[in-house]
Amino acid sequence: MDEQTKSNIEAEIASQDIVLFMKGTPVFPQCGFSSVVVGVLSHLGVQFKGVNVLEDDALREGIKEFTNWPTIPQLYIKGEFVGGCDIIREMYESGELMELFNSRGINVNPQPLQG
Amino acid sequence: MAMEAAEIERLIKEALPDSSVAITDLRGDGDHYACHVVSAAFRGKTRIQQHQIVYEALGGRMGGELHALALQTTPLEEEN
Numbered sequence: 001m002d003e004q005t006k007s008n009i010e011a012e013i014a015s016q017d018i019v020l021f022m023k024g025t026p027v028f029p030q031c032g033f034s035s036v037v038v039g040v041l042s043h044l045g046v047q048f049k050g051v052n053v054l055e056d057d058a059l060r061e062g063i064k065e066f067t068n069w070p071t072i073p074q075l076y077i078k079g080e081f082v083g084g085c086d087i088i089r090e091m092y093e094s095g096e097l098m099e100l101f102n103s104r105g106i107n108v109n110p111q112p113l114q115g
Numbered sequence: 116m117a118m119e120a121a122e123i124e125r126l127i128k129e130a131l132p133d134s135s136v137a138i139t140d141l142r143g144d145g146d147h148y149a150c151h152v153v154s155a156a157f158r159g160k161t162r163i164q165q166h167q168i169v170y171e172a173l174g175g176r177m178g179g180e181l182h183a184l185a186l187q188t189t190p191l192e193e194e195n
Contacts, residue, residue, distance in 0.1 A: 033183070069163075070170055070178035086186050087162045 005062040017106055018048035020073040021063050026050040033085035034073040038103050040092045045100060045109030078104050117145030118181050123173065127155040130172030131156050133191065141185070157190035165190070 013019055018041065024030030026038050026048070041048050053060035054074055060072070067074055067081050075082050077100065080087065091097040101108045120138045127150075134154035140149040151168075157165040158162050165188040170177045177184060 055136075064178065068167065081163065083163055084166075089165065090162065090187070 001058065001067055003060040005058045006066065008018055008059065009062055009066050012049075012051050013079055016047070016049045017078055017104075018046055019051060021051045021053055021059075021076070022044060023054050023072055025052055025078055028040045030054060031072070033071075036085050037062075037073045037075060037088050040088055040097070042099065044092075044112055045081070045111050046100055077106070089106075118176065119145065119158065120148065123148065123181070123184075126174065126176075127152060127169060127172045131168070137147065140185075141183075144148070146181070147183040147185075148181070151187040153189045153191050155191040157188050158176075158193075160190070 012021075020026075020034075020037060020041065022029060022031070022034035022037065024034060026042075030040050038050070046047035051059070053063060063072070063074060063077055069081065069084065071084055073084055075084070075088055082100070083091070088097065091100070098108060100109075124136045124138055126194055128142060130135060131152070131154045133156070134152050137151045139149045154171055154185055156168060160168070166186055169186060173181065173184075
């Protein structure tokens with residue numbers, strides 16, 4: 001990938017504690033898998049930034065090369081790639097994700113389940 | 116484009132001969148699968164590393180020919 005795309009990716013990852021490369025936005029996800037991760041993060045009540053790869057083809061392909069991971073969504077926590085939808089869902093269900101946030105000093109504010 | 120479940124299983128077993136592979140076609144369209152792989156090769160590896168082993172077995176088809184694969188990996192337990 002070109003240098004500009006690489007710096008863009010690095011800047012995004014450094015911009016906030018939790019950065020989610022996804023399809024669509026947190027308010028309007030455009031893919032079921034991205035939607036699941038947004039749901040998990042919202043339920044844990046953590047602050048995160050959604051980066052919409054659909055807006056930029058170079059970014060969409062670049063992030064796969066950068067992370068060495070073939071699919072979107074991709075969740076970065078304090079600069080470290082933690083996983084895609086399957087891994088995040090598994091970690092959420094086992095309690096590992098909450099533990100990871102706690103151990104990294106990230107504010108968690110679990111929301112009650114709706115309905 | 117889509118892939119046959121049998122093809123997915125074949126590729127994974129080629130890379131991980133000891134594995135057991137369970138595949139479900141989630142929508143019956145050959146393009147959205149759930150797959151659970153159990154293998155001793157996963158021992159001592161992080162989930163990310165385990166999933167990357169499976170993606171590599173699929174030889175770059177993930178994200179291209181294969182649109183969606185819900186993946187679960189389990190290290191094969193040691194025998195006592």
